[in-house]
Amino acid sequence: MKNILILGATGSIGESVLSVIKQNYEKLNLFGISFNQNISKGKQIIDEFSPSFVHIDDLMGYNNIEKSENSSYLNSIEDLENLINHQDIDIIVCAISGFAGLNATHMAAHTGKKLLLANKESIVAGGDLILPIAREYKTEIIPIDSEHNAIFQCLNGEKGTEDVKEIIITASGGPFLGSSVNDLKNVTLQDALDHPNWKMGKKVTIDSATLVNKCLELIEAKYLFDLDEHYFDLVIHPQSIVHSIVTYVDGSSICQMSSPDMKVPIAHALSEKNRLTIDFNSLDFTSLNLTFQEFPKDRMEIQNIAREVCNEGSNLGTVFNAANEIAVESFINGEIKFDEIYEVIYRTFTIDHVSNDLSLESIHDIDTQTRIEAKKVVKSLN
Ligand code: NDP
Ligand code: MG
Secondary structure: OEEEEEEEEOOHHHHHHHHHHHOOOOOEEEEEEEEEOOHHHHHHHHHHHOOEEEEEEEEHEEEEOOOOOEEEOOHHHHHHHHHHOOOOEEEEEEEOOHHHHHHHHHHHHHHEEEEEEOHHHHHHHHHHHHHHHHHHOOEEEEEOOOOHHHHHOOOOOOOOOOEEEEEEEOOOHHHHHOOHHHHHHHOOHHHHHHHOOOOOOOOHHHHHHHHHHHHHHHHHHHHHOOOOOHHEEEEEEOOOOOOEEEEEEEOEEEEOOOOOHHHHHHHHHOOOOOOOOOOOOOOOOOOOOOOOOOHHHHHHHHHHHHHHHHOOOOOOOHHHHHHHOOOOOHOOOOOOOOOOOHHHHHHOOOOOOOOOOOOOOHHHHHHHHHHHHHHHHHHEEE
16 A cells, blocks of 8 residues: 655645545555645545545644644645655655645755655746755656656656667647637637646646647756756657657657546556556547647747756746746736737746845745736736
8 A cells, every 4th residue: 555645735736636545545654744725625535535634734724624643734935845755654745836846846855755746837937956955865756747657657667778779758738729829819717728628727727728838848858857958859749649759770660649638647656556447538549549740839939938947957947937937927817918928938937037046045035036027027018
């Protein structure tokens, strides 16, 4: 039996992890959960799974939740650290959304446990800090992000190999597939949230609509597989069936395929030697029509920023991530138009914040400064 801690259990990834656990009760046990504010969803999970520990980041949520006798309730950052380090936990799933996941990922990287990572932003903002810690403490990071899990499977569990020639990271293209940035000036929040293939949290859904998600994933891949950015190509694949493709130096290309369902990469990441059995939608290969297209030319500038982040390192990833988070938040709040998300990122990115101090404190400082700058850019656009 493996004991699992889900950080960000009330979200979309959290829900998929819970579903895989439910379908494999004899092998997987929900030992602990964390979340922020969603106490009604949190309570539902607690009632159904009776986890031993519940960490609620939001103090009001912690105070207000009706507490059950079978679980211990925690709120402080020290309690979170103790929970993450609890000796009975085998697997930690980091499914918090955004930069808010950095501290938890940082703590988990020190444990020497298995870390299933969905929270790409912690790697984009803090890859140069997190990956060396994970290596030092022998923490095994297994990606849950579908493309990265696909690459991981295609590499047969080996991270980064000299036999790789190229890796294609696929992108659905989101709800605005085929539209130029110019066509997107007046799209609404609802339009942007209407993803054709995946049902996800708000922030990652907007990232998919702008294609910034793919840029974050390029940076994530560079760190997770320890390969230079030039190994990775971003390609649009509207059906979201082929989740990524690894081409080896001998000409073999290996891909991983499934219906678009996050339970598939999650089940892989939670498995040991043998695969876990879950319900899934079978692919009807006789009726599949798989197509691939170039990444849109008018999104080259944003892709180039991501490539610069990969090549330069230092704190550029923190800046890119923070600028994007403020841009997305401002779009969701109706403060900027959809196409202005790019503008906020471009203008914020050119402000000089670079520091080679890669400590957690420095990353937080750069993140805070960048958010201030990005908010100024948002104001200037109004
Ligand atoms: P959601 O917005 O659905 O869920 C986010 C979760 O994080 C919630 O449980 C939320 O708690 C929790 N949370 C937010 N802030 C904090 C905090 N300060 N402390 C503790 N918990 C916190 O996001 P998703 O599940 O969609 O995405 C999670 C991550 O996975 C993101 O990094 C995303 O990019 C990545 N990802 C998601 C995919 C998907 O299919 N959804 C696909 C690939 C990657 P509360 O509900 O209480 O606010
Ligand atoms: Mg993805």
